[in-house]
Each structure stands twice: as structure tokens, then as C-alpha cells.
Amino acid sequence: MYGGGNTFEGIKTDSVAQEDPAKLAEFEARIARGEKIEPTDWMPQLYRKQLIRMIEQHAHSEIIGALPEGTWITRAPGFRRKMALMAKVQDEVGHAQLLYSAAETLGKSREKMIEDLLSGKSKYSNIFNYPTFTWADCCFISWLVDAGAIVNQLANAKGSYGPYCRALDRICAEESFHLKYGHHCVIYLASGTAKQRQMFQDAINRWWAPMMHFFGPSDKISAHTEVLMRWKVKMATNDDMRNQFLDMYVPKIWELGFTIPDPNLKKNAETGKWAYTEPDWEEFKRVINGDGPCNKERLEVRRVAEERGKWVREALKSPKTAYVTPLA
Amino acid sequence: MNSLDPRVNRLPAIGQPGQILPKAALDQLGTFEVFVQPKDGKPFQHEGIVHAANRELAFVLAKEAFTRRFLCTSLFVADTRHVYVSPTTEGNTNAMDQLAEVINQPGTAEAYDIFVLPKRGKQHVHVGQVQAVLPQEAMWKAKQQNLHQGKVVYNVWAIRTADIRFTTEEEKDLWLTLPEKKFRDASDYKGGDKLKEFLERSKTT
Numbered sequence: 001m002y003g004g005g006n007t008f009e010g011i012k013t014d015s016v017a018q019e020d021p022a023k024l025a026e027f028e029a030r031i032a033r034g035e036k037i038e039p040t041d042w043m044p045q046l047y048r049k050q051l052i053r054m055i056e057q058h059a060h061s062e063i064i065g066a067l068p069e070g071t072w073i074t075r076a077p078g079f080r081r082k083m084a085l086m087a088k089v090q091d092e093v094g095h096a097q098l099l100y101s102a103a104e105t106l107g108k109s110r111e112k113m114i115e116d117l118l119s120g121k122s123k124y125s126n127i128f129n130y131p132t133f134t135w136a137d138c139c140f141i142s143w144l145v146d147a148g149a150i151v152n153q154l155a156n157a158k159g160s161y162g163p164y165c166r167a168l169d170r171i172c173a174e175e176s177f178h179l180k181y182g183h184h185c186v187i188y189l190a191s192g193t194a195k196q197r198q199m200f201q202d203a204i205n206r207w208w209a210p211m212m213h214f215f216g217p218s219d220k221i222s223a224h225t226e227v228l229m230r231w232k233v234k235m236a237t238n239d240d241m242r243n244q245f246l247d248m249y250v251p252k253i254w255e256l257g258f259t260i261p262d263p264n265l266k267k268n269a270e271t272g273k274w275a276y277t278e279p280d281w282e283e284f285k286r287v288i289n290g291d292g293p294c295n296k297e298r299l300e301v302r303r304v305a306e307e308r309g310k311w312v313r314e315a316l317k318s319p320k321t322a323y324v325t326p327l328a
Numbered sequence: 329m330n331s332l333d334p335r336v337n338r339l340p341a342i343g344q345p346g347q348i349l350p351k352a353a354l355d356q357l358g359t360f361e362v363f364v365q366p367k368d369g370k371p372f373q374h375e376g377i378v379h380a381a382n383r384e385l386a387f388v389l390a391k392e393a394f395t396r397r398f399l400c401t402s403l404f405v406a407d408t409r410h411v412y413v414s415p416t417t418e419g420n421t422n423a424m425d426q427l428a429e430v431i432n433q434p435g436t437a438e439a440y441d442i443f444v445l446p447k448r449g450k451q452h453v454h455v456g457q458v459q460a461v462l463p464q465e466a467m468w469k470a471k472q473q474n475l476h477q478g479k480v481v482y483n484v485w486a487i488r489t490a491d492i493r494f495t496t497e498e499e500k501d502l503w504l505t506l507p508e509k510k511f512r513d514a515s516d517y518k519g520g521d522k523l524k525e526f527l528e529r530s531k532t533t
């Protein structure tokens with residue numbers, strides 16, 4: 001869940017009832033003290049399950065998220081932009097590697113996660129199921145989708161699971177390049193010709209709805225997440241993260257003279273909260289469940305890559321190495 | 329496929345769309361732990377893992393995965409199965425105090441590299457080398473030699489030095505190219521002047 005929009009499993013009230021109460025109390029006390037949980041520490045089954053799910057979704061989002069931008073490398077305007085975009089896409093794939101490793105420390109192998117991605121069992125950020133028609137769409141992702149991801153990742157970096165936090169610290173350091181690069185691209189479009197400006201305006205118009213979906217369903221309708229917040233798995237509610245994003249980036253979009261396709265978008269000066277038209281959550285659900293414009297293509301690209309890489313893995317395999325769970 | 333990307337349309341027909349078979353155990357690459365030294369004189373620190381078919385490839389992947397940017401003078405990798413791990417402690421309990429006394433083992437002593445976890449939530453750092461026959465003995469010696477400098481540490485790792493793939497002297501220039509890679513840095517994307525100029529211009533029109 002690179003963004004929010006992460007789907008958690010429904011939590012039943014008895015989910016932690018089978019756990020040893022003394023161990024559970026100790027575990028919760030450690031989190032309350034602000035200490036990190038490490039892979040060898042005792043943890044409730046539910047914590048392990050939800051963390052695997054969340055980190056895995058985040059990893060898939062990085063690897064799938066590299067596709068709509070990666071497709072623009074050969075067509076990026078000029079050598080400088082090509083170099084930068086290549087570096088950024090490489091970073092995103094690297095983020096997936098770091099995140100898969102963090103999830104692996106909880107006992108699920110990377111190959112199993114990839115299997116679950118390809119079979120549709122596990123999800124990734126909804127926003128990457130939309131196509132990048134023009135260079136401006138690619139710039140929208142580099143600047144604003146990454147901005148959204150940063151809001152989310154900075155929050156999660158303060159979570160309770162040690163390996164995930166360490167991966168996020170590395171990732172956030174690289175994201176500052178993505179954000180600066182993305183903004184740089186957009187400033188160039190904004191201060192360019194009328195046609196360039198129109199291109200970016202069109203991109204905003206296309207991407208605004210998916211961007212609002214990015215942080216996940218409204219708190220009013222999203223599943224019960226109290227226990228996940230108490231365990232510092234989820235660090236902020238979807239609406240809070242969406243609000244933080246709007247607060248930081250809507251003024252920057254307006255500053256460049258662009259408009260946002262939502263007549264109800266405005267900040268309430270008293271509460272500091274942004275008002276907006278309620279996103280279409282039915283569409284969100286439909287796309288996340290496989291029926292978006294690019295779902296099939298994204299998974300097919302990964303599946304074919306996996307199939308085509310098979311002979312390489314076979315040629316390299318050696319009984320001397322073995323997959324084992326990473327240490328930290 | 330009917331994609332905007334011509335390369336996607338050209339993907340070969342291979343296997344069944346939407347179908348992926350579980351991998352055989354041997355089709356999965358091995359796990360290697362990666363340690364990086366950011367600067368000369370600084371200790372090596374655990375950075376994470378890579379999956380690779382062998383130690384040499386693990387070294388190459390580790391360089392790409394962990395040292396594309398930011399300073400690095402050296403890195404090394406070791407098979408995860410070659411890392412001997414002590415129990416993890418918490419609070420004021422020193423992991424060094426939990427070690428069993430293992431001394432005078434029969435056999436030839438070899439070098440072991442020792443790592444400690446100075447704070448929960450942080451990474452393991454390299455604290456030195458000892459000579460021992462067994463990894464348990466290496467840990468005990470690390471404690472006797474006070475490699476942790478009397479500080480509370482929460483976990484100890486021992487790796488037989490012979491099992492580590494180090495960076496060789498000739499390979500150290502791997503990282504000399506970093507200054508040419510400014511395009512990977514946020515500092516290379518200063519849009520402020522252009523933005524200011526644009527805002528001035530839009531004010532007057």
C-alpha cells in the first residue's frame with residue numbers, strides 16, 4: 001500500500017482472545033514505550049498477519065508502480081530526463097526489494113508473495129491501474145503520487161516493526177529525490193508553452209480521482225482499525241493522511257496556475273480540514289478487485305517477466321545456496 | 329494485450345495468462361546478509377539482505393541495492409545460514425551476560441567477526457574479530473575481550489571470517505563514480521529560480 005488504500009483483513013473481536021494475556025500485555029507495553037518489535041520477539045498472530053499483508057502490498061505497489069513510469073523512459077524529453085527517470089524507476093524497484101525483505105522476516109518468502117501478486121490474491125496500490133497517456137501523466141506520478149506515498153511512508157516509518165521502519169528510513173531518503181525531480185518536471189511544463197500547460201492540466205483532470213482514492217476509503221466506511229493503530233501498524237487514518245496531502249500540495253498546484261477538478265475542494269480555515277466531493281468508493285472497489293483500465297496489463301507484464309527469467313534462475317541454481325528467512 | 333506501450337503489445341506468448349505455478353524450492357535464490365561501511369574509520373553496519381544464486385552475485389547485487397547513492401567505502405556479504413545468532417534481550421539485560429561459557433574447544437582456532445545490536449530498532453554494528461574454534465566460543469571471547477566496551481547490547485552475531493565475501497583493495501574504486509551521479513540526488517533538481525520567474529511573469533500578465 002505504497003499509498004494508503006491498504007486493505008486490511010476484517011478483524012473479529014476475538015482475534016486476540018487466544019493469545020497469552022501476559023505476553024500480549026508485555027507486547028503492548030513495549031509498543032506503548034515506543035520500542036520496536038524485532039523479528040524474534042513474541043507477537044500476536046494478528047499483528048504478524050496484518051503486517052505481512054501491509055508490507056507485502058507496499059512492496060507490490062513499488063514494483064507495479066515502476067511500470068507506468070518505466071514505460072516513459074525511452075520517450076522522456078531529453079537525455080537528462082531519461083537519466084533521472086531511469087534512476088527513479090530503479091529506486092522504486094529497489095524499494096520493492098527492501099520491503100519484500102522486511103516482510104520476509106515475518107516468515108513469508110518473497111517468491112510466495114510474488115505468486116500471490118500474480119494470482120491476484122494480494123493487492124497493490126489502486127492508482128497504478130490507470131494508464132499514463134502522455135509525458136505529463138508520468139510527471140503527475142513522479143511529483144504527486146510520490147508526494148502521497150511520502151506522506152504515508154513518513155507516518156509508517158514511526159511504526160512499531162523494526163525491519164519495516166528501517167526499510168522506510170532508507171526509502172524516504174530516496175523519495176526526496178523523486179519529489180524534487182517530479183516538481184522540477186512540473187515547473188518546466190507549467191512555465192512552458194500553452195500546449196505544455198494544457199498537457200499537465202489534462203493529467204490533473206485524469207488523475208485527481210485516483211489520487212483521492214490513493215489514501216483509501218473514508219474513515220466513515222473503512223474497517224475497524226483501532227487495534228492496528230494501538231499496535232502502531234497503521235499510523236494515521238486514511239482521512240488524516242488525505243488531509244495532510246491536500247494541505248501540502250493543493251496550494252502548490254494552484255500556485256502553478258492549474259485547476260483541480262473538484263468544485264467543492266476548499267480548506268476550512270477554522271478546523272484546518274479540507275472539504276471535497278466524496279470520492280466514488282464503488283469505483284475504487286471495482287478497480288482494486290481487478291476491473292480497472294490496466295489491471296490485466298500490469299499483472300501480465302510481471303507474469304511474463306517471471307516466466308522469461310525462469311531459465312536464468314534454473315541456470316544459476318545451486319544446491320549450495322538455500323532460501324532462508326532473513327535475520328533483520 | 330492492447331496497451332498504450334508498444335513493448336507490452338510485443339510481449340511473447342509464454343505460459344498461460346493469469347496463471348503462475350508455485351516455485352520449486354531450488355528455484356528460489358539463497359539469502360545473504362549485507363554489511364556496509366559508509367566511511368573509512370567507521371564500523372561496518374548491517375544494511376539488509378539480498379537474494380542471490382551465490383556469494384559473488386550477492387556481492388554485486390548488494391552494491392546495486394545498498395550503495396547506489398550516499399557514501400560507501402566498502403561492503404561485505406555473508407550467507408544468512410553462516411551467521412550465528414545469540415538470544416535477544418531487552419531493558420537493562422545485556423545479551424553478553426546471557427552467553428554460555430564456551431572455552432578451550434578442541435580443534436584449530438579461526439577468525440570470527442563479531443557484531444552487536446547497540447539499541448533495539450537499530451542495526452547490528454561490527455565491533456571486532458576474535459580467534460575461536462566454534463561460534464559460541466567466539467561470542468564468549470568477544471565478551472571476555474569486552475568488544476562491546478561494557479555497554480548494554482541486545483543481540484550478538486558471530487560470522488566465521490572465512491565465510492565473508494569482503495571488498496578487495498582493487499574493488500574499492502567501485503564507489504569512486506558517485507560524484508558523477510548527481511542526477512540521483514534531490515540537490516540536482518533546483519526549480520526555485522524557474523518557479524520564481526514564472527510567478528513574476530504570471531503576476532504581470
Ligand SMILES: [Fe+2]
Nearest residue numbers: 062091092095
Ligand atoms: Fe518508492
Ligand SMILES: [Fe+2]
Nearest residue numbers: 065092146149
Ligand atoms: Fe513512486
Ligand SMILES: [Fe+2]
Nearest residue numbers: 092146175178
Ligand atoms: Fe518514489
